[in-house]
Amino acid sequence: MILGKVIGNVVSTVSETGYGSRKILIVQPISPSGESKGQCLLAVDTVQAGIGDTVLVLEEGGSARMILGEPETFTIKAIIAGIVDQITM
Numbered sequence: 001m002i003l004g005k006v007i008g009n010v011v012s013t014v015s016e017t018g019y020g021s022r023k024i025l026i027v028q029p030i031s032p033s034g035e036s037k038g039q040c041l042l043a044v045d046t047v048q049a050g051i052g053d054t055v056l057v058l059e060e061g062g063s064a065r066m067i068l069g070e071p072e073t074f075t076i077k078a079i080i081a082g083i084v085d086q087i088t089m
Helices: 061-068
Strands: 002-010 024-029 041-045 054-058 079-083
Touching (some): 002 041, 024 054, 041 054
Antiparallel strands (some): 002 024, 002 054, 024 041
């Protein structure tokens, strides 16, 4: 699982049929203290996240497809599985 901050949207006029009307967001991985780390990634949103939200991202394709209820329909690499309300260290 990756902790990240949503920094943008992806807009596409043509997409794989499995993605349909799903929202794809740009996520910057962050440390628990909020510092950027690593490269940005694209993730399918399942929790109504928006720009500025801190989120949990799954990068396991099998788990992502199970959350979407699409076991083998299309390929997916990352999915936003939750919005983080608070981090306590």
